[in-house]
Amino acid sequence: MKRIEWLCPIPDCSIEDLRKSNLASIRLRTAVSAQAAKASGCRIAFSDGQRRAPADLVIVGKIDFISDILRPKRWLEHLHITRQKKTPIVIDYTDNHLAVDNPAARFYKEALNLADTIVCSSQTLADHLADHTSCERIVIEDPIEVSIKAPFDRQNDSLTALWFGHASNLRYLIDYLRDEFRVDKSTRLILVTNAYPLPQELADQLNCPELDSVEVNVVPWSLDDMVAAAAISDVCLLPAGVDDPRKNGASSNRLLTALALGLPVAADLLPSYLPFRSYFLDLRSKELKCLLNDPTQYFKGVEKAQALIRSKYTKTRIASNWVAVLGA
Numbered sequence: 001m002k003r004i005e006w007l008c009p010i011p012d013c014s015i016e017d018l019r020k021s022n023l024a025s026i027r028l029r030t031a032v033s034a035q036a037a038k039a040s041g042c043r044i045a046f047s048d049g050q051r052r053a054p055a056d057l058v059i060v061g062k063i064d065f066i067s068d069i070l071r072p073k074r075w076l077e078h079l080h081i082t083r084q085k086k087t088p089i090v091i092d093y094t095d096n097h098l099a100v101d102n103p104a105a106r107f108y109k110e111a112l113n114l115a116d117t118i119v120c121s122s123q124t125l126a127d128h129l130a131d132h133t134s135c136e137r138i139v140i141e142d143p144i145e146v147s148i149k150a151p152f153d154r155q156n157d158s159l160t161a162l163w164f165g166h167a168s169n170l171r172y173l174i175d176y177l178r179d180e181f182r183v184d185k186s187t188r189l190i191l192v193t194n195a196y197p198l199p200q201e202l203a204d205q206l207n208c209p210e211l212d213s214v215e216v217n218v219v220p221w222s223l224d225d226m227v228a229a230a231a232i233s234d235v236c237l238l239p240a241g242v243d244d245p246r247k248n249g250a251s252s253n254r255l256l257t258a259l260a261l262g263l264p265v266a267a268d269l270l271p272s273y274l275p276f277r278s279y280f281l282d283l284r285s286k287e288l289k290c291l292l293n294d295p296t297q298y299f300k301g302v303e304k305a306q307a308l309i310r311s312k313y314t315k316t317r318i319a320s321n322w323v324a325v326l327g328a
Helices: 015-019 024-039 071-084 103-112 123-131 167-179 200-206 223-231 253-260 271-279 288-293 295-312 315-326
Strands: 003-007 043-047 057-060 089-093 117-120 136-139 159-165 187-193 214-220 235-238 265-267
Touching: 003 024, 003 071, 015 024, 024 043, 024 089, 024 315, 057 071, 071 089, 071 103, 089 103, 117 123, 123 136, 123 271, 159 167, 159 223, 159 253, 167 187, 167 200, 187 223, 214 223, 235 253, 253 265, 253 271, 253 295, 271 295, 288 295
Parallel strands: 003 043, 003 057, 057 089, 089 117, 117 136, 159 187, 159 235, 187 214, 235 265
Antiparallel strands: none
């Protein structure tokens, strides 16, 4: 029986704990891959860098260096011992940490040199690593974690747009709203984010004359609240850091989640979004006005996207990709 150890920043956790995490990389990657390995007959164990039980393979999940400042040092010590034992190491790399100098970047610079395989959530991320490592790089995308909802006309009195995402993505939304988003009718914008309550600095930036006709509602992020917000929204807007090397390697997950929830989407052209170009609008195009005036005319594109999501991006399908990588 193959023994697999996952490094995870949740001490004494279970797969169920991972599924409840606020970090998408833990819910959609660590939980999915661990469950896939377990279902394939592997013996799995989670560690915060302190376990010394024998393992045939060690997986490095996303590190949280804020909740425990000693974690990077502890994990690296564990990985060096793992390397000395010639146990294979797989690193799941989901953000371009090397783009800036911070504790996460310093951890990954050392950890990547100890890896046998690096799994990335997008091809762009894998390409970013070309100058830093020569080891094998494999792309496994994120699955969706919501039930697929058929698009329908919400019949709202005023247009309701949804944005959801981590606080680190708010700057791209706010820049877009202030500089480019112009509507000539009353509009509601629902923001579902972990930045709740919205920091005063960001709230002040949204309080500008250009957005006088936009009512902004901020909702604390949870999976259930995101789904509920989508159910009352007409469209989804996804500005992104296309020109920011820290963010342009993002996976396709936010786009596919919005489409799975039955929403026509206008998004920036992230590299990971381009394979789905037929199913969403360029956020910066003149066609955006058509979408905002009548979202229902884009329902057929949403339905086509959902057929693709069902065939390739469910947890079951993505789990099978992990099984192949883990040799489970």
